[in-house]
Amino acid sequence: MLESFRLEECPRTCYYIPDFITKDEEENLIQNVNSVPKPKWTCLKNRRLQNWGGIPGAKGMVPEQIPEWLKGPCKKIFDLGFFKEKAPNHILINEYLPGQGIMPHSDGPLYFPTVSTISLGSHTFLDFYKPIEEDNHEFDSSLENRYAFSLLLEPRSLVVLQDEMYTVLMHGIKEIDRDLVEEKKIFNFKKLGNLYSESEFLSRKTRISLTIRHVPKVLKINLNSLLFKK
Template sequence: MNELEKYRVEQAPPTIYYIPNFITKEEEEYLLHQVNSAPKPKWTQLSNRRLQNWGGLPHPKGMVAEEIPKWLKIYTEKVAAIGLYGNKHPNHVLVNEYLPGQGIMPHEDGSLFFPVVSTISLGSHTLLEFYHPIKSENQSCDEKPETSFEDRFLTSILLEPRSLVFVCDDMYRTYLHGISERTTDRISESIANIDKCEIDKSVTELHRTTRVSLTIRHVPRVLKSKILFGKK
């Protein structure tokens, strides 16, 4: 854990850790091959990306656990060994594929998960952006926010290929996170983790290619299938 402190992003609220080159180029190619070799039914197509769930499908009533394949389990164990999950162990991996110009609206992961989320990026960079919460105490979920996302922008984190990021504490519980739908990203000193990135610091713009993210989490509430279906 003391070694981990050098990866803490000091320019962001508590707590983000950013580890560049967490995996090798060869590991990246291996993981991309495994993702792209998954059976077609494993993919879920959304309007702005497609995804795979491994380990089960998280649900408020509980997740029916499924075995995580060995090619992913190697990395859930490697991430768990860092120690930020405490005595918990990651049991779910969400694989997202983003084409250039695709993203995800600002959102929170919520109470379905232990409040530590880790993501390995493959293939391309992206900017992970954080925002102040939209909903106030007296505002219902159906009401439009009084201010735009731009007005609520907090900070951004550059996620390079082969990097690992941990989002914990208030950065998980309090703030929203998302990825803007664009094909290029402006690179500047305003990016909270720019000092920890491996890119050439003279670069001012990066062009996105296809990115695959492995989001590794722990789902506390797990059900056995016989309980879910009312069997004894």
């Protein structure tokens, strides 16, 4: 059954599951995200975010307890087998207002080479880019030239990236407030049903993404025990 969600149009390997969670689950998650204390938010220039489970680093991640309201989606993803026997232990929550995005990047070696993302509240276009060819001086390294394709991520959907989709291609979100539907550029278009029309513009709303991953290198020190140690 899981194989039916694999996108054959993409390089290895990408899965897209529409309606991975229900509307009630989506509303509950959004409410919990917006109810956390303000100090839990980290404000960046183009978005704000929350870290749950700890903050990964080169020496390892000091683990923090994951709140109950995030354990449900983590278990639901784990049960699909994407992380093999590795249970998700880190959740990055990003809030994107219309017009906000993130520069093309790769998630890097701090994580098990699988990334899963649930979208809440709004769609977005996740754009993929070829890596910069540093040894090729004639190569045009502009984003326009490196652009490969996009995925339309719908509210309540799950996208999972593995293999070349994780280790080779970079991914990002343009800082725009509406997206143009072009079937040839949207590699999961066949999984979207008949909800979108060619040349249609989709206006973005506030989107919250739950990026759920596994950090292999976890330190034995527990930050919660340090905070309350006398």
